[in-house]
């Protein structure tokens with residue numbers, strides 16, 4: 001079986017040669033088809049950057065990345081975005097301020113060649129727990145969590161095989177989070193989807209994933225199974241520190 | 252406890268194509284020198300409550316209240332010019348969308364230095380040193396690099412920490428923090444919380460801490476307001492949040508994934524329409 005996603009010795013840079021900053025340092029991991037892989041770790045450690053490199057938004061990278069056995073080069077084509085979709089950490093930046101929810105979803109569905117657009121929009125909104133009243137709203141008329149749900153609906157619209165989820169529920173209250181996580185679990189079970197999920201909430205990662213990479217300062221310090229994480233069987237000091245901190249949150 | 256802020260019967264209304272939408276429906280509470288948490292469902296009016304205190308509701312939205320009093324002065328009576336001074340000096344707010352509140356075409360360093368010099372007569376060099384110190388205080392690695400960077404070059408959690416650093420500059424009496432730590436890993440989160448905690452304890456700042464993270468709020472805050480559909484449905488001591496009575500609050504607690512107790516599916520809330528109609532709870536300090 002080919003892996004859904006393979007990243008090998010990936011380094012990602014920002015800036016120019018006078019002032020180059022290495023945000024990701026030789027990261028490697030593999031995600032099997034149908035698996036769910038977590039990325040956790042320090043704020044600013046390069047988690048979002050890995051997802052951006054995959055989707056072509058961080059062009060200065062070296063190493064190897066492949067999706068469904070196909071090695072990625074510099075450009076991403078339409079088929080790539082049909083296979084891979086991303087939910088961004090920052091729903092404010094990822095929704096166009098002058099596009100209503102209806103327009104965003106219609107455009108995405110048309111782009112991917114669907115025809116039964118009306119019923120698909122209704123279904124998508126229902127799936128993410130937004131009633132029909134939200135369909136004609138603009139981003140500024142939505143709360144933080146409502147925008148995030150629109151972003152998730154947009155990512156689901158093209159029925160991708162691989163979903164890259166950057167803090168998909170950190171802007172959501174726990175009841176909506178539960179609905180979205182259940183929806184993601186169902187979709188994965190029904191369609192064999194593959195997820196890479198960034199979250200700082202270890203309980204969410206443990207609930208959703210089978211394995212996780214722990215990052216600090218641009219490096220993956222450890223790849224750990226959720227079973228080992230739960231049992232506290234860590235190999236790297238930073239992982240134990242992270243586990244500790246999440247147990248007694250407020251120092 | 253002495254009251255810093257008293258909010259009475261606050262409404263936030265938005266005209267929409269289907270008539271008026273009431274985002275906040277008669278919320279009353281007061282804030283002392285304490286850490287007051289606000290939790291509640293997405294869309295329940297938490298951010299609008301915070302923004303309304305500072306009169307930062309975009310048109311055509313409307314704010315109505317019996318009063319929003321800061322030390323007995325009704326903020327609703329103040330002209331916009333004086334309100335701006337309140338916003339700058341007495342009450343700061345960390346917005347839920349940090350990168351949106353930063354100037355996209357100005358370096359982080361210049362923004363912090365400018366904000367600092369607006370509030371103190373420090374020289375440029377002093378302000379720069381102070382800015383670096385503040386970035387370090389919020390656990391930013393490589394503060395020198397960050398000073399030269401632009402907002403879009405920051406990670407989600409870095410943006411949040413920069414906003415917190417900026418909002419603390421004027422040494423406000425009240426800080427309204429809207430989901431200030433949602434993008435932070437747990438250890439950095441702990442550091443940021445202890446900064447806020449110190450300000451409450453040492454300087455007597457009042458903190459309104461909006462969050463959907465129930466465990467965090469129950470550990471960090473003194474009191475918690477629980478909002479539902481624009482109303483406050485329950486108020487409790489933060490450490491008793493886990494014994495909350497309201498079915499909505501209990502439902503929220505039930506839908507949390509637990510790190511050490513895995514389960515296949517998460518419980519979801521069955522929302523009872525009657526919750527919308529129950530009157531707002533009144534609260535004192």
Ligand SMILES: Nc1ncnc2c1ncn2[C@@H]1O[C@H](COP(=O)(O)OP(=O)(O)OP(=O)(O)O)[C@@H](O)[C@H]1O
Nearest residue numbers: 014023043044045046047048049404406407408409
């Ligand atoms: N466009 C950019 N230009 C320059 N530096 C960048 C850019 N985007 C990210 N960086 C830097 O790369 C590093 C990693 O950022 P990244 O967004 O991947 O962190 P993260 O692990 O997702 O953190 P968080 O949990 O806070 O979101 C940070 O130091 C950040 O400043």
Ligand SMILES: Nc1ncnc2c1ncn2[C@@H]1O[C@H](COP(=O)(O)OP(=O)(O)OP(=O)(O)O)[C@@H](O)[C@H]1O
Nearest residue numbers: 141142143144145265274293294295296297298299
């Ligand atoms: N301009 C607007 N027009 C109409 N409705 C609006 C407008 N702005 C906000 N709302 C609605 O007001 C309600 C309260 O929004 P608010 O941002 O206070 O929610 P919140 O409790 O902060 O939610 P979240 O946890 O998702 O951030 C939401 O249902 C939102 O859709």
Ligand SMILES: [Mg+2]
Nearest residue numbers: 048089406407
């Ligand atoms: Mg990130």
Ligand SMILES: [Mg+2]
Nearest residue numbers: 143144298347
């Ligand atoms: Mg909000």
